Amino acid sequence: MLNYRSVREQTLALTKGLSAEDMMLQSMADASPSKWHLAHTTWFFETFLLQPHLPGYQVFNPHFRYLFNSYYDAVGERHPRPQRGLLSRPGLNEVIDYRRYVDEKMDELLATLPTSLKPVLTIGLHHEMQHQELILTDIKHALSLNPYAEGLTSASAVKRHSVTDHGYTEFDGGLVDIGHAADNGSDDNFAYDCERPQHQVYNAPFALANQLVSNRQWLQFIKDGGYQRPELWLSEGWALSQQEQWQAPLYWFKKDNQWYQFSFRGRHPVILDEPVCHVSYYEADAYARYAGARLPTEAEWEQAATAQPAKAKAQGQFLTVDTAHHPAMPVQSGLQQLFGTLWEWTHSAFLPYPGFTPAQGALAEYNSKFMINQMVLRGGSCATPAAQIRSSYRNFFHPYQRWQFSGVRLAMTLDNEV
Known part of the structure; x- marks a missing residue:
């Protein structure tokens, strides 16, 4: 069984070593800024779980419903995908505050989560894991365009014997x-x-x-x-x-x-x-x-x-x-x-x-x-x-x-x- 907090913490851990400037980069329309990924995965829980199912829930910022929707036309209009890298505001600190706010409210909901909502929670966690992968693929593409950019890790090449089996x-x-x-x-x-x-x-x-x-x-x-x-x-x-x-x-x-x-x-x-x-x-x-x-x-x-x-x-x-x-x-x-x-x-x-x-x-x-x-x-x-x-x-x-x-x-x- 997936743990909500563990999945959410892993997402943040993957951005370790990235600057606020790194996390704004959008190198092509197919990719998204790391900051946007952090906000969008949070938007998912707010939109599909907290707003409809936590009594008295107050949205963190009403503009986020538009800014961080990806492709859910049934939810409403959304910011153009190729322009996600132009969103200097909200800043990274506000996005982190948004994640913290939603996580605290999710703790309240999870304490009494009805069985009927568990499939939505599970989809949300798998959705977040998909975006963990996208954080890596997207920032790799962005950094590759800088001729002087260093890698994100100091890890050396994996030292392991390679078996070449052409059978x-x-x-x-x-x-x-x-x-x-x-x-x-x-x-x-x-x-x-x-x-x-x-x-x-x-x-x-x-x-x-x-x-x-x-x-x-x-x-x-x-x-x-x-x-x-x-x-x-x-x-x-x-x-x-x-x-x-x-x-x-x-x-x-x-x-x-x-x-x-x-x-x-x-x-x-x-x-x-x-x-x-x-x-x-x-x-x-x-x-x-x-x-x-x-x-x-x-x-x-x-x-x-x-x-x-x-x-x-x-x-x-x-x-x-x-x-x-x-x-x-x-x-x-x-x-x-x-x-x-x-x-x-x-x-x-x-x-x-x-x-x-x-x-x-x-x-x-x-x-x-x-x-x-x-x-x-x-x-x-x-x-x-x-x-x-x-x-x-x-x-x-x-x-x-x-x-x-x-x-x-x-x-x-x-x-x-x-």
Whole structure:
């Protein structure tokens, strides 16, 4: 069971080392300032729990309803997303005071919280964990644009032996159950509406690569002209890569004929046997064609992850407040990294499952309105809280987006159809 105070404190802990100026930065429309994340997650509890359910509750600031709404049209109008970085007021101290005020009022509500409101509380906590990850991804993008910015952590590179296993694990396929059951007897029964209902899907026999594609493999893709070969790319991806002049993953740059990357440790040479990170769906798909393989479907990924979820998740590299938030290769051979390390692009569009019913009320807007023009990613990353992830979890992003901790796992159909 998630603890309200623990989740909220972890969010603040992730901003340690950031200045007030850092926390105002918005480097692109897809990202948001850290200060905005702190306020928006607080707005969620105020809007969906305190205002309607705590008798006599007085809002902290009536203007916050407009300033810190994200996309809930049913709640009301909102400040334009691309202009969040222009909100110098309220200042950071006032946002921290806002969090403190709401947390104190939430303590009052939690003391007598009726059972009917527990699902809303749980969604709020999972929503906050999603924004913990976004705080990291968004500030990383912002800091990367400063040529003299240092990393956020003094942690050195993770010193661990990397096992490079280029093999595949085979699966029989057949009819498999996909999605989250209404009651599967697990300790954590929470799931978003887009993960339901559980249903059967037929998978042809397939194989998944044991490990994620590495920087070493990606460098070979670059050397072999992967970013200059239109036959490898989807038409939209090729047009965008040419327009944006992509030559390597996001945060990579070349100096004195050597590739470097920006991470939370600062700028350093690309580490060859770490998994390639910050690539779009278009790049992932192009690499898979180059490798004579394909991306897995989400049903294939979930079949593999469901086979031994406890063991696979225990091996995962997830978010903590005292790590470098940087993906590392596994220390074992065989099928690894299904949970944690990097989000894995799948070949599946983010669409409703058969029989899907969105959540009711204002929270109906949480997932269903985004089921268009986006692709599913699975598994979580080194910036994802472990409590947020399960075998059925469906993340989704547009195919051009690269600032998330996204990587590549290859798949094959065992009858050699790719």
